[in-house]
Amino acid sequence: MAATALTIPPAMERPHFVGIGGAGMSGIAKILARRGARVAGSDARDSATAAALRALGASVHVGHAAANLAADTTCVVVSSAIREDNPELAAARERGIEVIHRSAALAALMEGARTIAIAGTHGKTTTTSMLAVALRSLGLEPSYAIGGDLDVPGSNAEHGTGDLFVAEADESDRSFHRYTPEVAVVLNAELDHHANYASMEEIYESFETFAATLRPGGTLIVNADQSGARELTGRLRRRAAATGRGPALVTYGTGPDADVRILRVVSHGLTSEVTVRLDGAELTFPVSVPGRHYAHNAVAALAAGVAAGVPADGLAPALARYTGVARRLEPKGEADGVRVLDSYAHHPTEMTADLEAVRDAAGDGGRVLVVFQPHLFSRTRELGIEMGRALALADASVVLDIYPAREDPIPGVTSELITDAARAAGADVRAEHSKAAVPGVVAGMAKPGDLVLTMGAGDVTELGPEILAHLAN
Known part of the structure; x- marks a missing residue:
């Protein structure tokens, strides 16, 4: 197949990405940097993704502030998760800098x-x-x-x-x-x-x-x-x-x-x-x-x-x-005969698919233990019962509090919607409100031959290495 010359849209020669460390945003920033754009951006915290972008020449700020926007910024790229009161977005509008949605930026990169x-x-x-x-x-x-x-x-x-x-x-x-x-x-x-x-x-x-x-x-x-x-x-x-x-x-x-x-x-x-x-x-x-x-x-x-x-x-x-992608049944390691995997699944259909897959992987005699973190109050309100039923496919589960991401709390919507439904479906499930306590709890539950799955679209992914450390000790 023939090669194609993909260029930089003029408005995106010196872009600033609000939330540059996000999966979708960082990808667009990387492509632009590879094409020769002078990329800048900010994120709430530093990360390995931010470091990878810096290695490509991007300027990445930690924290959001109007001062992060350079004088010659040609556009500001945002996702739907960025609120109107973000100081960088507000500064862009005040200065008349073009604001481009992430999807429009990606569409522009696809031209040709x-x-x-x-x-x-x-x-x-x-x-x-x-x-x-x-x-x-x-x-x-x-x-x-x-x-x-x-x-x-x-x-x-x-x-x-x-x-x-x-x-x-x-x-x-x-x-x-x-x-x-x-x-x-x-x-x-x-x-x-x-x-x-x-x-x-x-x-x-x-x-x-x-x-x-x-x-x-x-x-x-x-x-x-x-x-x-x-x-x-x-x-x-x-x-x-x-x-x-x-x-x-x-x-x-x-x-x-x-x-x-x-x-x-x-x-x-x-x-x-x-x-x-x-x-x-x-x-x-x-x-x-x-x-x-x-x-x-x-x-x-x-x-x-x-x-x-x-x-x-x-x-x-x-x-x-293809051997996998981060957070899609990603192996995190093994300690004391217990394997730990990480899953991004946060919808009941995804949860069911991944639990069925790891059930096959666990083999005869191995149990499947899940650490689940619900993602978004709105999703939990609508699908909490189905999430609980999906957890019944595991041998035992620990359910964390809801990860809010971009949402504000909804009165009456908590992870109890999930644990109650799981128990009604016959599941062995416990609620754990302290994320810091989870590694010790799981290490106390697991036995050699078991498989532990951390599951959810939030920061539950951070627990895999900590569970392994507790198992090793």
Whole structure:
């Protein structure tokens, strides 16, 4: 595939990122720095990601202050998480500096590339990562922007010399409507992001709008197994029949009517093997991460790459080069015969998928112990009961207080919604309000052969090394 010349939009020659350490923001900043922009930004605290950006020449401030904006700043990049009273955003508006949403900045970076955009309520980061790693291993030199680090801090994005740009497309705030991909993927459609979507009808409308952004002649890959995605496919087909317009639709899944049919997934502990029927031929390839959910993500990545013109017989084995991304069932270590993994799962569907995957990995006799931190008050209010039921798949769980992120507390919404539902489902669960006490609690519960999973989108990820230290002692 031919190389493409991707440039810096004039307004982004000297950008300032508010919250530059975030997964999405840091990726865009990295690509701009690689292209030669003079990047600056700030974050609430220092981090390995900030250090990686500094190594690329970026100026990263710790803490938010109006004085952080340089005199020659050409734009200020923000995400939906940045509040209007942020001092840097307020200073930008006062000085007349252009304010650009993160998604608009990413869309500008895609100009001139053949974009593959991965969307869906769960699995975006994994699927995008799988495809980016596979394309890179084939020497196609894609650009990519992912919501997590592949191997080291700052590896969530790259400026490649090839003509493909693989991007995670975030539906949470409808920002994925800004992109114009050649190939797009919808992994699933479920009610989540309750601050922005009030109903499934709004979810469907949003994904229909996303499908309409595809370039003429583009292809949409859709999950044929998940009910929301099937409903979306039906809506898109009815609209195409009525208007005579719409992307080519390719479905993947286990059903006999799927265009890319998953025939079987065989688990091998922390890896698996998947067999598909594609274009009338059977194809078997390994997946280097555990669980049926991740095998299906690999099939979605395969279908997307093939739609972009990459031969299946080369792409399928290349997908095995993906060995994981930070916080997606990431092994943190082993001590006293106990393995510790970390999971970003924070929605009941994700929690269930990861718990089923680690159940296979634990093997005979090993227990699965979970440390779960709910993420967002709004999500807990709407899905707390389902979260508790998901925890019933573990042998025992410890539930922390809700991680608020960008939200203010909601009266009456606490992690007790989850623990009560878990107990009602027969789960062995305890609440722990002190995060500092958790490592000792878990070390006291665990026995050789057990597997501990820290789970949630907040700072629960910090507990893995501390649990290992307590186990070692």
